[in-house]
Amino acid sequence: MSDDLEKFREETRAWLEENCPEEMRTPMSVDTNACWGGKKFKFESDAQKLWLDRMAERGWTVPEWPKEYGGGGLSKAEAKILAAEMKRIKARPPLISFGIWMLGPALLKYGSEEQKQEHIPKIVRGEIRWAQGYSEPNSGSDLASLQTKCEDKGDHYLINGQKVWTSYADEADWIFVLVRTDPEAKKHEGISFILVDMDQPGVTTKPIKLISGKSPFCETFFDDAKAEKDAIVGGLNKGWTVAKYLLTHEREMISGMGSGSMRPIGDIAAQQIGLDEQGRLADPILRADVARMEIDGLAFMATMERFKDEAKAGQGTGANSSMLKYYGTELNKKRLELMMDSAGSDGLEWGAEEDVAAQWLRTKANSIEGGTSEVQLNVISKRILELPGA
Amino acid sequence: MAMVLNEEQEMLKDMAKGFLTEKAPVSQLRSLRDSGGTDGFDRGTWGAMAEMGWAGVVVPEEHDGVAMGYQAAGLIAEEMGRTLTASPYVSTAIMGATALNKYGSADQKNEWLPKLAAGGALMAVAVDEARKHAPSSVATKAERAGNGFKLSGEKSFVADGSVADALIVSARTEGAEGDEDGITLFLVPRDSAGLSAEAKSMVDSRNAATIKLDGVELTADAVLGEVDGGYQPLEVILNAGRAGLAAEMSGSAQECLTRTVDYLKERKQFGRTIGEFQALQHRASHLYSEIEVGKSVVMKALQMMDQAPEMAGLMVSAAKAKLGQVAQLAAQESIQMHGGIGMTDEFDIGFFIKRVRVAEALYGDANFHTERYARLRGF
Numbered sequence: 085m086s087d088d089l090e091k092f093r094e095e096t097r098a099w100l101e102e103n104c105p106e107e108m109r110t111p112m113s114v115d116t117n118a119c120w121g122g123k124k125f126k127f128e129s130d131a132q133k134l135w136l137d138r139m140a141e142r143g144w145t146v147p148e149w150p151k152e153y154g155g156g157g158l159s160k161a162e163a164k165i166l167a168a169e170m171k172r173i174k175a176r177p178p179l180i181s182f183g184i185w186m187l188g189p190a191l192l193k194y195g196s197e198e199q200k201q202e203h204i205p206k207i208v209r210g211e212i213r214w215a216q217g218y219s220e221p222n223s224g225s226d227l228a229s230l231q232t233k234c235e236d237k238g239d240h241y242l243i244n245g246q247k248v249w250t251s252y253a254d255e256a257d258w259i260f261v262l263v264r265t266d267p268e269a270k271k272h273e274g275i276s277f278i279l280v281d282m283d284q285p286g287v288t289t290k291p292i293k294l295i296s297g298k299s300p301f302c303e304t305f306f307d308d309a310k311a312e313k314d315a316i317v318g319g320l321n322k323g324w325t326v327a328k329y330l331l332t333h334e335r336e337m338i339s340g341m342g343s344g345s346m347r348p349i350g351d352i353a354a355q356q357i358g359l360d361e362q363g364r365l366a367d368p369i370l371r372a373d374v375a376r377m378e379i380d381g382l383a384f385m386a387t388m389e390r391f392k393d394e395a396k397a398g399q400g401t402g403a404n405s406s407m408l409k410y411y412g413t414e415l416n417k418k419r420l421e422l423m424m425d426s427a428g429s430d431g432l433e434w435g436a437e438e439d440v441a442a443q444w445l446r447t448k449a450n451s452i453e454g455g456t457s458e459v460q461l462n463v464i465s466k467r468i469l470e471l472p473g474a
Numbered sequence: 475m476a477m478v479l480n481e482e483q484e485m486l487k488d489m490a491k492g493f494l495t496e497k498a499p500v501s502q503l504r505s506l507r508d509s510g511g512t513d514g515f516d517r518g519t520w521g522a523m524a525e526m527g528w529a530g531v532v533v534p535e536e537h538d539g540v541a542m543g544y545q546a547a548g549l550i551a552e553e554m555g556r557t558l559t560a561s562p563y564v565s566t567a568i569m570g571a572t573a574l575n576k577y578g579s580a581d582q583k584n585e586w587l588p589k590l591a592a593g594g595a596l597m598a599v600a601v602d603e604a605r606k607h608a609p610s611s612v613a614t615k616a617e618r619a620g621n622g623f624k625l626s627g628e629k630s631f632v633a634d635g636s637v638a639d640a641l642i643v644s645a646r647t648e649g650a651e652g653d654e655d656g657i658t659l660f661l662v663p664r665d666s667a668g669l670s671a672e673a674k675s676m677v678d679s680r681n682a683a684t685i686k687l688d689g690v691e692l693t694a695d696a697v698l699g700e701v702d703g704g705y706q707p708l709e710v711i712l713n714a715g716r717a718g719l720a721a722e723m724s725g726s727a728q729e730c731l732t733r734t735v736d737y738l739k740e741r742k743q744f745g746r747t748i749g750e751f752q753a754l755q756h757r758a759s760h761l762y763s764e765i766e767v768g769k770s771v772v773m774k775a776l777q778m779m780d781q782a783p784e785m786a787g788l789m790v791s792a793a794k795a796k797l798g799q800v801a802q803l804a805a806q807e808s809i810q811m812h813g814g815i816g817m818t819d820e821f822d823i824g825f826f827i828k829r830v831r832v833a834e835a836l837y838g839d840a841n842f843h844t845e846r847y848a849r850l851r852g853f
Contacts, residue, residue: 383771390477
């Protein structure tokens with residue numbers, strides 16, 4: 085490692101030691117441990133707020149974003165060191181949000197200078213929480229058929245329509261929405277990507293209760309909602325390009341769920357089911373299923389790593405995000421099925437502390453949200469295998 | 475370690491692809507099968523491979539090898555999987571070389587490694603004694619006789635056993651059948667008195683042999699590694715072969731998909747190219763996904779073999795289990811998607827399902843390695 089990087093590591097380590105509160109160095113176990121930011125967010129502790137403020141001040145909530153918009157301005161190598169040093173002391177992420185995962189990268193790529201100046205620093209500091217308005221009641225897999233209307237009223241845009249599956253919209257401050265700005269054009273060509281302040285009478289939200297008993301999603305209604313004239317990102321009627329770019333990020337995010345830092349299922353099953361005198365999981369069929377699951381999990385994580393390295397080396401294809409989304413979500417569903425098998429009747433308890441049942445039911449959405457498994461297979465057929473008519 | 479090939483590896487892969495496509499394509503395997511020869515591979519082609527350094531791919535330079543490591547060795551195996559090239563590559567260049575290089579005495583290395591790297595000596599690993607792979611189930615006995623040993627027993631499913639110039643044989647010097655302790659590895663010249671090899675013609679048109687050891691007398695110099703301590707080295711030798719076969723199966727699976735997708739773009743039924751049908755698109759795309767995931771775990775296993783071979787067992791079993799399953803899926807799906815023509819001997823796709831079946835079974839099938847994975851993980 086170069087001297088500069090070594091120096092960066094030393095400084096980072098010292099700074100984290102000094103500035104990361106002790107309470108923020110324990111694993112996240114319940115939903116409220118995660119800091120989503122935004123005007124309506126209630127910090128669960130002073131330490132959570134302090135940690136966010138300190139990290140945001142350095143731009144380290146988004147280490148690689150440019151400094152001019154409040155980001156950390158770190159190189160890839162430096163960001164890797166920061167991540168490793170945070171992992172070393174088991175520091176929690178100071179902030180997670182759709183702004184970081186989805187809108188930010190799209191604004192950096194397609195936003196105007198004014199849009200970047202206005203919105204990115206607030207994402208970095210966790211001041212504004214964003215929601216995503218894509219799907220509609222009649223536009224699910226066929227997203228480009230969306231009908232939410234957006235009219236140019238001279239000094240503002242007027243929006244009417246309904247979005248659905250808007251994640252955490254009831255806790256969000258702003259929403260990025262796909263709207264139809266040219267009803268005469270072909271379906272992909274009349275769509276715009278617009279930023280809307282939710283703090284106005286024309287925007288209302290209603291949570292949807294899911295089979296898991298939780299309500300992570302909402303319906304969001306637009307009744308004569310207004311947006312500024314400079315609120316369209318990436319150009320009028322050019323919203324599909326931005327949407328597709330952002331979907332790639334969303335797919336990567338969803339495919340990553342269920343891998344990584346979780347406790348291996350073999351360990352969980354060994355504890356729950358017990359081992360026989362030869363040290364084998366007492367249920368031989370579950371043992372085989374769990375072993376296959378772990379092998380697939382290892383292979384899948386190696387694949388995410390490989391695609392990342394290939395992208396860095398300028399190889400590979402962007403369409404592989406569809407493959408990861410397809411494989412990762414199907415795998416996660418299987419994993420939770422096995423978790424239920426292993427947990428037995430304890431897992432069937434409704435509202436239990438660990439609540440495996442809620443997680444299990446939640447995973448069923450993984451292969452629907454962000455494009456169904458079938459849609460991902462269509463993308464692979466068309467863009468990678470280049471099959472006709474796909 | 476980055477999960478991308480470096481420049482040297484890219485060049486090797488291109489070279490291997492070029493050579494094998496031209497000199498040893500599937501049609502060569504077909505003519506080997508139809509000619510009824512007993513070797514099961516083409517010696518001229520093997521000589522050309524050795525000239526390119528492939529036989530010495532993991533042999534150190536001091537013993538005339540090219541020392542490119544297991545990841546490179548896997549790249550060659552993967553390309554051989556695409557062309558179904560029959561050769562003693564896995565048993566000799568990967569397993570034989572690993573055995574001698576890591577566990578051979580100075581004399582054994584000096585005698586065998588340069589010959590092996592030059593393509594002049596073939597090796598085989600004689601481990602199994604029953605129909606299923608079980609490396610600790612060793613009934614073959616090695617009794618002490620004078621300063622040496624006397625071997626008696628029978629080994630089955632010995633890949634390249636009838637063509638090898640020397641065999642690496644596991645035999646019991648101590649303990650009961652099934653014990654990991656008390657196994658010793660011997661380097662047994664093919665022409666030893668009392669050793670006989672019966673070549674079996676296999677479903678993949680390549681050879682495996684049953685080896686009979688009828689009081690084969692060996693000096694103490696024939697021991698490879700430590701007396702009674704042969705099991706752990708055997709695992710490393712087998713892991714090298716398993717990782718190589720996983721890479722080979724990855725190549726075969728990729729080729730099955732390529733050929734199938736080409737066919738889907740060409741065949742017409744109901745007035746349409748059949749690749750337009752979503753039922754077939756989704757089968758092919760699912761297969762693509764499985765193959766991509768398989769490639770990554772193979773790469774990890776080979777990298778582990780390079781970095782920490784004694785620790786590679788878990789990842790190697792993951793790779794062998796996964797690829798056993800993926801390559802069989804690929805071979806089966808490619809026949810289904812080819813339809814009737816896929817069932818004909820005249821068409822090449824049927825060669826893949828046959829070879830993959832054998833490669834999957836060799837040194838432990840997917841079930842064996844799934845079980846072994848669970849054991850190594852402690853559940």
